[in-house]
Amino acid sequence: MESDKVLRLIAGVLSRARPESAATAFAGEIAALMGADEASVGFDDKGRAVVAAMSRTEDFQPESEFVQALAAAMDEAIVQQRSVVYPPVAEDVQVTRAHAALARYGDGSVLSVPMASDGEVFGAVTLMTNASHKLNKESIEICEHVVSLAGPILLLKREALRPWYRRLGRSLRRAPGCLLNSGNWLVQGAAAASVAALAAVAFLPTTYNVSASARLEGAIQASLVAPADGFLRNAYVQPGDAVTANQLLAELSEDEMLLERRKWESALAQHETAAPAALAMSDRGQFIISEAKADEARAQIALIDTWLQRGRIVAPFDGLVIEGDLMQSLGAPVKRGEVLLTIAPKGEYRLVVEVDDRDIAAIESGQHGEVVLGALTEHKLPFVVERVTPVASARDGRNFFEVFAKLDATHDLLQPGLRGVARIHSGERPIGWIASRRLLEWWRLTVWAWGL
Numbered sequence: 001m002e003s004d005k006v007l008r009l010i011a012g013v014l015s016r017a018r019p020e021s022a023a024t025a026f027a028g029e030i031a032a033l034m035g036a037d038e039a040s041v042g043f044d045d046k047g048r049a050v051v052a053a054m055s056r057t058e059d060f061q062p063e064s065e066f067v068q069a070l071a072a073a074m075d076e077a078i079v080q081q082r083s084v085v086y087p088p089v090a091e092d093v094q095v096t097r098a099h100a101a102l103a104r105y106g107d108g109s110v111l112s113v114p115m116a117s118d119g120e121v122f123g124a125v126t127l128m129t130n131a132s133h134k135l136n137k138e139s140i141e142i143c144e145h146v147v148s149l150a151g152p153i154l155l156l157k158r159e160a161l162r163p164w165y166r167r168l169g170r171s172l173r174r175a176p177g178c179l180l181n182s183g184n185w186l187v188q189g190a191a192a193a194s195v196a197a198l199a200a201v202a203f204l205p206t207t208y209n210v211s212a213s214a215r216l217e218g219a220i221q222a223s224l225v226a227p228a229d230g231f232l233r234n235a236y237v238q239p240g241d242a243v244t245a246n247q248l249l250a251e252l253s254e255d256e257m258l259l260e261r262r263k264w265e266s267a268l269a270q271h272e273t274a275a276p277a278a279l280a281m282s283d284r285g286q287f288i289i290s291e292a293k294a295d296e297a298r299a300q301i302a303l304i305d306t307w308l309q310r311g312r313i314v315a316p317f318d319g320l321v322i323e324g325d326l327m328q329s330l331g332a333p334v335k336r337g338e339v340l341l342t343i344a345p346k347g348e349y350r351l352v353v354e355v356d357d358r359d360i361a362a363i364e365s366g367q368h369g370e371v372v373l374g375a376l377t378e379h380k381l382p383f384v385v386e387r388v389t390p391v392a393s394a395r396d397g398r399n400f401f402e403v404f405a406k407l408d409a410t411h412d413l414l415q416p417g418l419r420g421v422a423r424i425h426s427g428e429r430p431i432g433w434i435a436s437r438r439l440l441e442w443w444r445l446t447v448w449a450w451g452l
Helices: 003-014 019-034 065-080 097-103 137-160 164-180 185-202 255-280 284-310 431-449
Strands: 038-045 048-054 084-086 110-117 120-128 205-218 222-225 230-235 248-252 312-314 319-323 339-344 349-356 368-373 376-395 398-407 419-430
Touching: 003 019, 003 137, 019 038, 019 048, 019 120, 019 137, 038 065, 048 065, 048 120, 065 084, 065 097, 065 110, 065 120, 084 097, 097 110, 097 120, 110 137, 120 137, 185 431, 205 319, 205 368, 205 431, 248 339, 255 284, 284 312, 349 368, 349 376, 349 419, 376 419, 419 431
Parallel strands: none
Antiparallel strands: 038 048, 038 120, 084 110, 110 120, 205 349, 205 419, 222 339, 230 248, 248 312, 319 339, 349 398, 368 376, 368 419, 376 398
16 A cells, blocks of 8 residues: 555545544545445444445435444444454454345445544444455455544544533543553552542531522611502602601691591581580480581591691601602502501611522521622621521522521611622531532432432
């Protein structure tokens, strides 16, 4: 075999950018070099050979019987990790069942040569010749030599276009074998020491922290509601304003109530006049009726006066307005019981930690932790868990329990409504357990769901 023919074959493979084109070029060149009627290239894909290129055509049907027979012959050579020829050219024990089946599509020989790199077989090349060109031991050796040169090039081109995670997985699978076969006892000893160190570190105890989102609320919150149906006349504060006790915050319209009061005042005057007149006429029944209606009018007037007094919304204590922007609703109707403003005392807060239901078993009262709020990322505020609610809540596609905590320190910039991330110190656990706990939880649930 002339060396320039081999160089031309390698150059043809290298000149193709994509692995499919390189495989097709290689199949055509090796078929011409070996005088074969058909040459095919296949790669191992999850334990099964898949035909990637054929010398005669670029458009072939992978589901056809002939292509499936080619893949089976390639599998036969890959599994045995040696060249397989049919009919055999020497007395050698080989499994040739798939090659015998493929030989029925022609009248010559069938040869499959595995492609390997670093001792790992990743594919095979299959040649089919006619009756006038039988394969011998010398031609098989030539084919093996050519495949050993071009095979790694095809592998590099194929690996270059595979996703990074598949390349990483392949490297990790090969790493133990490469290490054991390296022959360097220093490298093997260092690797063994590293594994032992990692195993030892996995059992070292460390603080187990449960991380969860958290929000800041007032220690107490007062909701100021509308005393009756009416209209909003004035608003004097907005969210974020500091207020003092008995400060006027908002007013409801009094026009309708004042008209109603005048109506009852007029009725009261009439009944107070009618009662003495009935008494003077000795009409005891009319006297009793007039007195009863007068009492009703007085009660209605007292009720309206109470409403007028409550229509002036005042602060119950010194604090901060945290909800209710009434400036945008002046003149709007309000319903009885509708929340108009929410006030919280300034400087008194509680922390609400939304702990995932998978972690709630590790939380209990008295545990300590730290919270970092989005507006104060440079400060870690310590807290103590006070209470764990026994009822789960669902929001944003997740289930969580609300854990109430008290801050051990305050800051001038703290405001109700701030959100951040809290870490609750839940004792000590081995590092290996902390790193693998999610996987262990998933495995336990999966095994339970399968009924095992």
